[in-house]
Amino acid sequence: MLFHVRMDVNIPNDLDPEVRAETVAREKAYSQDLQRSGKWPHIWRIVGEYSNYSIFDVADNNELHDVLSALPLFPYMDIKVTPLATHPSDIAAG
Numbered sequence: 882m883l884f885h886v887r888m889d890v891n892i893p894n895d896l897d898p899e900v901r902a903e904t905v906a907r908e909k910a911y912s913q914d915l916q917r918s919g920k921w922p923h924i925w926r927i928v929g930e931y932s933n934y935s936i937f938d939v940a941d942n943n944e945l946h947d948v949l950s951a952l953p954l955f956p957y958m959d960i961k962v963t964p965l966a967t968h969p970s971d972i973a974a975g
């Protein structure tokens with residue numbers, strides 16, 4: 882199943898800089914592992930915001946929830962999920 886996900890990151894200003902850097906590094910490694918696996922095929926920065934638009938390709942709602950809630954930055958994120966269905970006019974879908 883495909884999902885469109887918006888992640889808005891709000892790291893508190895008073896978070897220890899070392900903890901911040903370590904958490905962001907773990908987030909990058911976690912994200913890139915999922916990208917290599919094919920479960921996170923797209924990630925785009927939203928211009929001018931500490932936010933991204935991502936596409937996830939996972940089995941179901943439960944897998945998406947597990948993947949998102951394991952994000953190292955999850956405690957500092959607002960996340961909006963939109964499930965995607967095939968559009969009847971999509972020539973790629975046949």
Ligand SMILES: O=C(O)CC1=CCC(=O)O1
Nearest residue numbers: 890908909912931932933
């Ligand atoms: O910077 C972000 O948008 C949050 C994030 C998600 C995956 C990653 O590496 O950073």
